[in-house]
Amino acid sequence: MKSFAENKTLFQRNLWDRFMVGLLIVSTILVMVPLLIIIGYVIINGISALNWEFFTEELGSPARAMQGRPTGLVHTIIGTAVVDLLALIISAPVGLGAGILLSEYPDHKLNPFLRIINDTLNGMPAILKGLLAFALIVKPMGTFSGLSGGFALAFVMIPIIARSTESALMNIPWSIREAGLAIGLPRWRVVLSTVMPAAKTGLVTGFLISFARAAGEAAPLMFTSFGNNYLPNHWTGMIFGPVDTLPQRLYSLAISPYKEWHAMGWAAGIVLLVFVITLFVTARLLTRENKYN
Amino acid sequence: MKKVNLFKTLNLVFLSVVLLFFASCGGRGTTEETRAERRAERSERIDLLGAGASFPAPLVTAMADEYRQVTNNRVTINYQSIGSGGGIRQFSEQTIMFGMSEAFLSDDIMAEVESKTEGRAFNLPITLADVVITYNVPGTDKGVVFDGELIVDIYMERITSWNDPKIAALNPGKNLPSLPVTVVHRSDGSGTTNVFTSFLTRVSEEWRNKIGFGTSVNWPAGIGGNGNEGVAGAVMNTPGAIGYNSFSYALLNDMSYGFIVNSSGNIIEPSYPATTEAANIDLPEDTRILFTNTPAPDGYPIAGFAWMLVHENLDKNNAINSREEAAELVGFLVWAITEGQELSEELGYARLPEAAIERNFEMISQIKWRGENIGREVLKKNQLL
Numbered sequence: 001m002k003s004f005a006e007n008k009t010l011f012q013r014n015l016w017d018r019f020m021v022g023l024l025i026v027s028t029i030l031v032m033v034p035l036l037i038i039i040g041y042v043i044i045n046g047i048s049a050l051n052w053e054f055f056t057e058e059l060g061s062p063a064r065a066m067q068g069r070p071t072g073l074v075h076t077i078i079g080t081a082v083v084d085l086l087a088l089i090i091s092a093p094v095g096l097g098a099g100i101l102l103s104e105y106p107d108h109k110l111n112p113f114l115r116i117i118n119d120t121l122n123g124m125p126a127i128l129k130g131l132l133a134f135a136l137i138v139k140p141m142g143t144f145s146g147l148s149g150g151f152a153l154a155f156v157m158i159p160i161i162a163r164s165t166e167s168a169l170m171n172i173p174w175s176i177r178e179a180g181l182a183i184g185l186p187r188w189r190v191v192l193s194t195v196m197p198a199a200k201t202g203l204v205t206g207f208l209i210s211f212a213r214a215a216g217e218a219a220p221l222m223f224t225s226f227g228n229n230y231l232p233n234h235w236t237g238m239i240f241g242p243v244d245t246l247p248q249r250l251y252s253l254a255i256s257p258y259k260e261w262h263a264m265g266w267a268a269g270i271v272l273l274v275f276v277i278t279l280f281v282t283a284r285l286l287t288r289e290n291k292y293n
Numbered sequence: 294m295k296k297v298n299l300f301k302t303l304n305l306v307f308l309s310v311v312l313l314f315f316a317s318c319g320g321r322g323t324t325e326e327t328r329a330e331r332r333a334e335r336s337e338r339i340d341l342l343g344a345g346a347s348f349p350a351p352l353v354t355a356m357a358d359e360y361r362q363v364t365n366n367r368v369t370i371n372y373q374s375i376g377s378g379g380g381i382r383q384f385s386e387q388t389i390m391f392g393m394s395e396a397f398l399s400d401d402i403m404a405e406v407e408s409k410t411e412g413r414a415f416n417l418p419i420t421l422a423d424v425v426i427t428y429n430v431p432g433t434d435k436g437v438v439f440d441g442e443l444i445v446d447i448y449m450e451r452i453t454s455w456n457d458p459k460i461a462a463l464n465p466g467k468n469l470p471s472l473p474v475t476v477v478h479r480s481d482g483s484g485t486t487n488v489f490t491s492f493l494t495r496v497s498e499e500w501r502n503k504i505g506f507g508t509s510v511n512w513p514a515g516i517g518g519n520g521n522e523g524v525a526g527a528v529m530n531t532p533g534a535i536g537y538n539s540f541s542y543a544l545l546n547d548m549s550y551g552f553i554v555n556s557s558g559n560i561i562e563p564s565y566p567a568t569t570e571a572a573n574i575d576l577p578e579d580t581r582i583l584f585t586n587t588p589a590p591d592g593y594p595i596a597g598f599a600w601m602l603v604h605e606n607l608d609k610n611n612a613i614n615s616r617e618e619a620a621e622l623v624g625f626l627v628w629a630i631t632e633g634q635e636l637s638e639e640l641g642y643a644r645l646p647e648a649a650i651e652r653n654f655e656m657i658s659q660i661k662w663r664g665e666n667i668g669r670e671v672l673k674k675n676q677l678l
Contacts, residue, residue: 142388230369241340252373
């Protein structure tokens with residue numbers, strides 16, 4: 001008996017092909033629809049609260065919003081930038097180091113262990129990372145702080161950076177390393193001066209993606225950076241005192257009983273979305289550039 | 294090269310963020326002199342941190358706003374509402390300068406604090422929590438009269454219709470319809486539930502033995518609502534429903550609420566003065582008391598304190614780093630229980646009674662920093678001693 005495929009005419013094959021492409025398009029749309037719905041819904045609900053004061057005033061008491069006095073989230077936006085940058089500064093060297101070990105020293109006996117640890121850390125619920133930062137930093141320091149929030153987020157970022165660093169370095173052909181070794185460079189010098197510069201865009205993309213991922217986390221910040229209704233009085237307060245961050249403030253605005261605060265929560269959602277989307281688009285542009293080189 | 298440009302942009306973004314941060318912190322003084330002045334003024338500024346109960350949060354944060362203005366931006370108080378349980382926990386972990394709770398500290402926690410800090414933990418009443426019975430009976434406004442036993446009967450599902458003779462007996466002249474009663478209670482842990490069930494425990498031995506009181510209990514009947522808004526929503530959407538809400542919430546949402554017969558036999562309409570009156574009783578020195586079913590003849594019977602939690606030895610609290618911070622904290626406490634009370638009514642809170650303010654002064658006057666009696670000092674400075 002002849003099989004089904006052999007019986008097909010060219011027309012049938014074409015039809016079959018179009019049908020499959022159609023299915024792919026449908027599933028692509030299905031992936032995009034929820035995202036577009038979310039973005040649209042957040043914008044519709046939050047746009048009314050996005051005014052000049054939103055970017056210039058501090059939050060203060062809910063009485064401000066209820067009595068129509070100026071209130072905003074300037075301290076939250078600045079706080080998010082500070083805590084996220086702290087997290088990046090803490091996690092970048094560690095994540096890079098782990099990624100380099102995994103990629104450049106594939107036979108190192110620490111590697112299998114490191115991989116398991118890294119995957120575990122990546123899959124661990126973010127709230128546990130917050131608890132870890134609470135126990136390691138908040139308790140000994142005696143106060144909630146932007147620094148402890150930075151550490152909590154760094155635990156989120158480290159495994160992502162390690163993974164992306166590993167794959168970015170793996171993409172560099174071995175011939176480049178061999179060229180370096182051939183002119184007598186030590187191994188660390190090869191990695192530092194030839195492999196890493198070549199993989200620069202890949203590395204930065206990894207940083208941006210981990211940054212965007214961490215920027216949306218609320219749970220690890222609950223009991224580390226804790227929240228603040230104002231800007232700290234001294235700039236050191238951003239690092240050594242409680243700090244407000246967008247995802248966490250969004251959560252507390254959302255569960256509050258005031259509808260003015262609900263609108264501000266949606267507006268905070270818009271700001272956070274724009275922030276994260278900008279990061280992802282930048283990452284995307286960087287990787288695209290890499291292809292042409 | 295394009296790549297380099299992108300890196301430059303990233304650097305620029307970073308730089309502008311840092312600049313923005315400094316710009317927001319730094320003044321815009323033009324001359325060196327004003328700049329130095331500003332710096333000197335700024336260096337004296339103090340940030341205080343507190344956290345805890347969500348019920349008094351609007352009041353406390355409004356006090357913080359006001360106090361910041363009163364002190365010309367010298368003192369900023371950051372209060373985060375994380376719930377009474379969280380407030381007590383972080384207070385005993387010493388990660389916050391003061392806590393806030395709708396339940397006073399238990400003997401266990403008092404002893405724990407005492408062993409850790411060689412001093413007591415003070416429970417300072419800061420405002421009052423009042424709970425009203427809310428209902429949805431078509432054609433009936435506020436003012437249906439309840440007494441303790443009646444509420445227990447309703448919450449134990451022994452009274453199932455609004456025209457039950459027991460309700461009619463307390464409400465002569467009111468024509469309540471033959472409508473089934475739907476009981477609504479809080480499904481989450483809450484200080485409101487704590488006050489409400491403590492009242493039921495005081496008025497009914499059966500309730501005390503079978504159910505007891507706490508921030509959440511095993512309700513014998515009824516449907517649960519999450520938060521004040523959950524209960525209010527269920528009550529307003531169900532004809533014949535009865536629930537309990539904080540007074541300010543009921544007022545804000547224009548709900549019908551009942552009057553309560555108190556232990557002296559007087560029918561009390563919920564009001565801020567009646568709530569204040571409820572606490573005008575013989576208070577123990579540490580104010581750790583539940584005064585639901587108050588003996589005060591004109592007091593509203595379903596009310597309780599919300600407490601601010603502070604250490605006697607402020608220097609032993611890890612969260613407080615300097616004598617200045619400690620002194621400013623005490624200054625805020627004193628202001629909050631005196632001038633700060635002016636904010637109460639407009640935000641939906643009852644004022645503290647004289648008796649509680651007196652007890653607060655006594656406790657504050659014992660607050661110390663490295664043995665030095667700074668509480669007394671602040672009170673003297675404010676001419677309150």
